[in-house]
Amino acid sequence: MSEAVERLRRAxxxxxSAVAAVxxxxxxELETVESASDSATKLLDQYEDTATGTGDFQSFVKFQDEFATTVEELPDDLPRRDAFEEALDAVDQRRLSESDFAAARTVLGPATELVDVLEREREARAELREAEREAKRRLQALDDAIAEHERLLELGDADLDAPVEKLRDPLERYDEAxxxxxxxxxxxxxxxxxxxFASxxxxxxLVDVQAPPADLVEYVESHEAGTETVPRLLELADYSRSKLDHYVEDATALKRAVATRQTYLDRLDGSALQLEWPPGPAAELRRRCEERITLVSRVAGEDVVATLRTVRELTWDDEYERLWTAAVALDELDAEGRERLASGSVADELAELRAERESLREALGDR
Structure with missing residues (x-):
């Protein structure tokens, strides 16, 4: 039995047990005792400093009147009513001391014990709620672990000796180019x-290029500085305003439009046109290539476009699925993963995880 299931059972x-006691x-009756106990305790706490000794006589009278009313209004058959009556006797004095208040609290003990029966039920229900939350968190962790183990077993079916370089080499040549x-x-x-181009x-x-900020576009289209290259604009943006005045008509406009967008401009470096490794399934890689061909032809020579077309053509090859599966497996499986697959421990762990998930679902009533 898992720890989460055991905690649920105990909770x-x-x-x-707590409900049965209630x-x-x-x-x-218990709730009435609890309410009366709370009222009595609050009165004792509220008036102890002012109603004792030679303190405020008005406070003394008010306390005794309120305490007597609280006790006298209790049902005659209320459990532990005698404890409240004894507390009333303890403070029904011509002059009160701290010891009288202490005595009242002491004789209220049996009523407090009854109140504890309700409190234990509340605590038990709170623990059950937490146990259920913990069980659900564990269930999510089990789902994740099971998915991971199932993925490992899928990777274990890959042909790790497949010549993945037939796929990797042209893709890497394109990425570099x-x-x-x-x-x-x-x-x-x-x-x-x-x-x-970025717009x-x-x-x-399938190309991760963000649209350029509107204020930056507006600046380069409406100012002469827009005919400069981006590296030159970034260089100018680093100049002091006094120096920049010698190169552009409106130094403030350039600073505001370019300097504040340096991060965006720095990221326009061609990486968004690359193809990730390992690539996706054939249809996905094909779409990525086709989207890029039009864009790449605007920024690169025909040799780069041809390399991209070569990668696309591989997606029609009957061998692509085997090469792709092997590439993914080699990328995701480390030496430890391969050893665990070979030893059968992944399959054993998966069986244990599934069994625990089943027992936890049953315990939660979520089958």
Whole structure:
């Protein structure tokens, strides 16, 4: 039995026991005793300093009147009513001392014990709620662990000796080539053209390029400085205003539009046009290639576009599925994972996790 299931069992038994204790005494009666005990205790706490000794006589009278009223209004058949009456006797004195208040609290003890029966039920229910929350958290952890183990077993079916370099080599050649080509493009074209490219690329869902900020676009389109390259604009943005006045008409506008967008401009480096490794399934990689072909032809030479087409053509190859599965397995499986698969421990652990999940679902009533 798992720890979470055991905690649930104990918590439910504690609630059953606590409820039974409450029902033996009567819930309504216990709640009345609790209310009376609270009222009596509050009066003792409220008036102890002012109604004792030679203190405030008005406070003394008010305390005795309120305490007597609290006790006299209790039902005659209330459990432990005698404890309240004894407390009233303890403070029914011509002059009160701290010892009288202490005596009243002492004789209220039997009533407090009854109140504890309700409190133990509340505590038991709170523990049950926490045990259920913990069980649900454990159930989520089990779901995650089971999914991970199932994934490991899937990877274990891959052909780890497959020649994945047939897929990796052209993809890596493309990734290197597009970054180099984009670096050249970035240093050759104006900021206007580069941001126009970024605006277009942002419409392609499988290319992670953010649309340029509107104020930056407005600046490069309406100011002469927009004909400069992005690296040159970033260089100018680092100049002091007095120095910048020698290069542009409105130094403040350049500072405001460019310096505040340096992070965005720095990230326009071509990496968004790369293809991740390991790639996705054939259809996904094909779509990624097709989206990039149009964009890459704007920033790179035909040799880079041809390499990208080569990668796309691989997705129609009958061998792609085997190569892709092997690539994913080699990327995700470390030496320890392979050893665990070979020894059968992954399958054993999965069986144990599933059994624990089943018992926990049953314990939660969630089958």
């Amino acid at each position: 439910r038994e504690a609630v059953e 029902e033996r005494h009567g819930r309504d 597009i970054v180099a080509a984009f670096t050249d493009y970035r240093t050759d074209v104006s900021a206007r053209e580069l941001l126009e 277009s690329a942002a419409h392609y869902p």
